[in-house]
Amino acid sequence: MFIGRERELKSLNEVYSKAGFGMTIIYGRRRVGKSYLITEFIKDKKAIFYTATKVGSERNLEFFSKQVLDVLNPEYSDATFPSIESVLDILTKKLSESDEKIILVIDELPYWAEKDEALLSILQKYIDTKWLDKNLMLILCGSALSFMEKKVLSEKSPVFGRRDAQIKLEAFNYRDSALFVPDYSSEDKAICYGVTGGVAKYLSLFDPKKSLDDNIKRLFFNTNGYLFDETKNLLTQEFADVTLVNNVIEQVASGENALNIIASKVKEKDPTVLYSLEKLIDVGLVEKKKCITEEKNKKKTQYVLKDHMFKFWYEFIPKAISVIEMGQGELYYEKVVKPKLHEFMGSVFEEMCRYYTLEQGIQGAFGSFLTETGTWWGVEQLQDAEDKWYQQATDIDVVGISTIDKTAVIGECKFKNEKIDKGIYETLVGRARLISGKYNITKYLLFSLSGFTDWFNDIDKTNLVLITVDDMYK
The missing domain is CATH 3.40.1350 (Trna Endonuclease; Chain: A, domain 1)
Structure with a gap:
């Protein structure tokens, strides 16, 4: 069941409805529902949906080519191509032969573009010279916030000025999060939002027919629960040095919010910790909070966890690993966690x-x-x-x-x-x-x-x- 995102769907449909070429940039942290939004948007439309992976430019070209041909010319889907231009030429030819609107989606764009610096310039060339009058909608999507902002959206980007819309997809607010558990009490809806942070993937794991307690126990306090290992899985996808990042998050989650104090606690130099904090901000897990009436006062800034699920996890799971692995996670939740939920909230x-x-x-x-x-x-x-x-x-x-x-x-x-x-x-x-x-x-x-x-x-x-x-x- 698709929930919410009415404004985003409206924006996508407006670009789709315009004559000729249109482009939308979508970005946001992992698990927030970007791919699900695109899937919902294209479900009744002709679309090529390619998700790039960390396999290098040549393998991405190979997989992308197959995806394009699977949609446009299935009998040749095993063909190989020497360059992305040769694949895009096939797409351009198809667009010239038909008035049917085609959507081209490149999801997780940074995985490909980081290894192929020419990719965005090539797309820019086709937009400017071959696609402007074609019935094509291009969607570029990515989870690496800094890459999308600096390499795709900034003035220095080859595709700058060519987008019709951009969507920074955020976690659901507390009110929209409640749509996933419509029969919960207001208190339980709030706690559900608190332990998931409004992240679409985590909310979708909640069974609305089960109680709040049962869902939390199943997802967090069980070795088979999706959220039991989620923080480690997500950090492993984003960072090479997971140990340092984990230590930094532990300090922020415990309430330490000044750079020098965090650095002394993790026994690292300030610049090293600052780099990790900036990366955590880039992936949407940490934010730099400012005092609202003194935003220019650099001394009045705090690093805080933006992701509530991470805060919940770091507050309760590390101390309970052994108990959970012994199969007593539910008991731990009832005895230790549940009495502290209001304090956490x-x-x-x-x-x-x-x-x-x-x-x-x-x-x-x-x-x-x-x-x-x-x-x-x-x-x-x-x-x-x-x-x-x-x-x-x-x-x-x-x-x-x-x-x-x-x-x-x-x-x-x-x-x-x-x-x-x-x-x-x-x-x-x-x-x-x-x-x-x-x-x-x-x-x-x-x-x-x-x-x-x-x-x-x-x-x-x-x-x-x-x-x-x-x-x-x-």
Whole structure:
């Protein structure tokens, strides 16, 4: 069953519908559903779908040739060709003989193009000299984000300026992820999103007829589970030195977010660790997070895991390997993991709340047109019981800002089995002064799994918005 991706399918169909040549670039991290999206798009159309592999340029040419001929001229599918031009000439001839639209897909393009530097230039030559008036749609797709951005999309690329559309396919947001488990409670939908990170492949493994607990136990805490070895499998595909990368991820997953601290923990030099972090950013596993009101302040940057599934895996699986291999993974989940799920969901829930805030804020739900959301962290000045001042590190979970009228909303998020009380609200109001010098705070948002105490029934809520997890799924 194909779920979501309506905007992406619409974009692909718009390019397909135009007269003459059209090209779309699709890129995104592994397992996010790029190939599945393309397969859904071409299912009722004439298409040549080739997936490149790490076998060198000559073998890719051989396999590509067979794929082209299987579609255009099956009786000659075993023929060999000296160059990609000779194969593309056959395609061009076929396009000239018929008005039928043909789609040419080269998936995992970097595997081929990295070993054949002329490939993109050859495609550019055919686009410019032979295909512009032909009924052809070209789709170039890849998982190596840095390659796709620097070699395919940048101004230095031979195919620059020739695309009609580009799609950076991201993981599903929390709301679309819920479509995979429609009968789950809002709490379980949120946790399902948390342990999969909204990655299409991982979501597709969840059996919506089974409980959340049963799915997590089957996929993570079983030696035969797909996600038991997934982090190692994915890192092996992307990195030569898996040991160093694994050590770096362990530190980031445990909450270390400064380069110098990570480097000291893994006992490597800063430049070595920085290289690994940049590669992890390239493949979509790590992100460099900035304080929303001080984005130019290089000291206020943090490396955090972008992939929630990786965070879940590194938090719970390494300590349980022996237990899982003895066949007691389900017991470990019940005794150790399940009681800590709400704690794990803390940062995931904050990200969900930021998405909700931006989504609603764009529509004017909070009284101003919000243009971005993020988080704030820094130091606040407080007074103790003896009126002495002291400094304390603090953060604001949700900050939504409008760069248009310099207004902002701020929020606090609690994914706990206890109701939010007045203390949390008063703390949030107190922290407003930390950013009120730059933005006028118009709303205070409180997000809660378990609702709110009766104290909120009797106060003025003109500038306060109370939001439950159920509200976020409406």
